Amino acid sequence: MSGVHGQDGHRIRFDWGPVGAAATAGDLLVVVDVLSFSTTLSVAADRGVPVVPCRWRDGRATDLARAHRATLAVPRSAAGPGEVSLSPGTVRAAAGLQRLVLPSPNGSAIAAAARGPVLGVSLRNRAAAADRIRPLLERGLRITVVAAGERWPDGSLRPAVEDLWGAGALIAALPADGCSPEAAAAAAAAGPVLADPAGMLHGCASGRELAAIGFGDDVEVAAELDAGTAVPELRDGVFEPDRR
Template sequence: MTDWFLQQGHGVRFEWGPVGARELAGDVACLVVVDVLSFTTSVTVAVERGTHVYPYAWRDATARAFADAREAELAVGRREMTPEAPWSLSPAALRRAPFASRLVLPSPNGSAIAAAAGGTTVIAGCLRNATAVGRRLAAQGYGTEDRPVGVVAAGERWPDGSLRPALEDLLGAGAIIAELRAQGAGPLSPEASAARAAFMGTPDVADTVADCASGRELTRGGFPDDVVIATELDASTAVPVLTDGTFTAVPEAGRR
């Protein structure tokens, strides 16, 4: 494969899924992972409380060993929560759960993208912190031809394992790209411009996410509060940055 897919010459780029992240990682200065329902939303909720979040790509027996090695709590599936294991990928559950200083958050989508980034700077973005992420990146000189940003929508998985592009992640990515552009970043690749246009052209993002396929799945599955939290547009100023394998919060540019 040649380099046509890298969107070179653009300061802000947009791609999908772990494969897209892996391909962009070597050609950008920073990757922003966007998994609105629910990995990166859960990361913002956790780091706001002071938790250090370890992403992990697999929800299997190895996740327990990974957590034990780091003296961290392990998040389980939404329906697997117990009083002894109250942490999960559910943002609402994380708000209710006891404080954990270290938490392993398995996710085959968002965590896999973070792992695919290699040595590239990785930030967790979502609708809750889109403006804060865009401002911090621009303040640090990202989003130019010399220091390009790759914004990666995680998407979901079809039963056969293939990528299902997810509307909520497109809108989350578009929100971050819109703020980057407002801060003077660019030029935007056509892909990034299209994501920005999708966000800016959606009159009610919260209603749209609630009514899209992923939002309906969570609501009908008994987790409507997760959708509500995920659509708290710009409710958070926390910018989770992956450092030494763990996401921790840094304040929005201009805040202390």
């Protein structure tokens, strides 16, 4: 990728998906996957629960959970009473949860492929994340904010608007003078969701999809703007809670 596609010369960058994350890589990667990986990650971090991201949903996830002596999150539709899934409400309600392996084909895959520090950010913890990031910008570090997006049936990237809003909401809380035009455009797009988080998330395609399969409560958790205090950071393959 050329320097122009990497948004070189800007301290705050924005792009989409794993390819965008690689193209615009700076000193810190912020992964935003609002419905629901980074929201669930934020809920776990607020509970003090470390999370191992996993891009697979097969036997490799089982092996990873065994290696980390962790609970393996099951698919939303397969979760029984008391079981943990990608649904953030199950993480909030789970008794005795110590460590979690969280499969996710989008946010997890981007985080796992990163070569430097990674933060997991959602609307829930965007204010806490901004507080964490501002001193890094003052030191001259370059921040890449990536909207994870979803996948169409053919495997191509679906730019999910909730991730644009989540990324933009974080960028809007950072100094505007460091932004690339792409980052500034994301920040400008966040206004409606900052004014009405629940209404916008319930109304977007991903929110309607979750409601249709019985997981409208997940959207309510994702809409808890600035309620989260922890900012999970990926260290040696594990997102560790951080309340600095």
